[in-house]
Amino acid sequence: MKPPRFDYLAPASLDEALAILDRHGEQAKVLAGGQSLVPLLNFRLVRPAYLVDLNEIAGLDGIRVEDGRLTLGAMTRQRAVETSALVRERCPLLAEAMPQVGHVQIRNRGTVGGSLAHADPAGELPAVVAALEGELVLRSARRERVLTPEQFFVAYLTTAAEPVELLVEVRLPPMPPRTGSAFLEVSRRHGDFALVGVATTLTVDEAGVCTACALALTGVGPTPVVAREAARSLVGVKPAPAALDDVGRRVSAAVRPDSDLHASGEYRQHLAGVLTRRALARAAERATGPPGTRGEGR
């Protein structure tokens, strides 16, 4: 199929883009990498009167450190994140997750902002941002606001962003010393969306006792699912195999994934527990590993 008719607008600045959105509201849709939007247009699942292309706007992309936080501009290509030494150094969880997004051709065009705004609950980036409790910066012609992942991701393919707002950047906090992270997923074929994915970070003290843990999962709910209670149960104990098994069981018990064409809900539930245990084991190993392999904060 072909997309329905729309007016194509290519603003040259952020202010111009925000003014267009302010004027047209729900009638406008922004185009980033087009990897999700173009298929939706072609299937006529979305029918905007105006397509607002963000690709001509300078300064909406870029990877930098600001106030100690890794900051990614919304138009940063996923491939740029994947190949960034700064990302590898500052946020190894993100560096590990990125190559698992689709295929390299998709990551060459797909953007950080597009992936987050599209809010696919099977997406890697939403889970990484949820696990790290990143900040999502939204801007409209009238105001700027900063949302937590739990405020931003509200339902399946739905965020709290209003039609007049653009996601302009995401900020990720630094990793404390002795922190390890891991991103693990299972998909049916290379490049497919994962059936289930797990993003985790784990911090230990000098005695190897867990002082902080975060877990966020893809593919087990309508948004990225943060397994806060299960992660908290590890704090105060050493991440030994029995303790990790227990966290895996807690995660399995806490999630209620739906069945679909690709896998039953029961299988996803089981997978959530298995991947949690494996991801935590990997993160624990990295937390105590040599400097440079564990993503310490500076």
Ligand SMILES: Cc1cc2nc3c(=O)[nH]c(=O)nc-3n(C[C@H](O)[C@H](O)[C@H](O)COP(=O)(O)OP(=O)(O)OC[C@H]3O[C@@H](n4cnc5c(N)ncnc54)[C@H](O)[C@@H]3O)c2cc1C
């Ligand atoms: C075959 C295939 C396999 C894929 N596999 C995966 C996968 O395994 N994991 C995964 O996570 N993704 C996967 N994707 C999706 C891919 O990551 C897309 O890049 C991503 O979902 C959308 O990013 P985009 O930049 O292409 O956004 P677009 O497609 O241009 O836009 C997506 C949506 O976000 C909105 N939007 C874009 N930018 C902004 C912004 N700055 N502010 C507000 N709204 C905005 C658009 O209006 C649109 O509604 C796959 C895609 C394909 C085609």
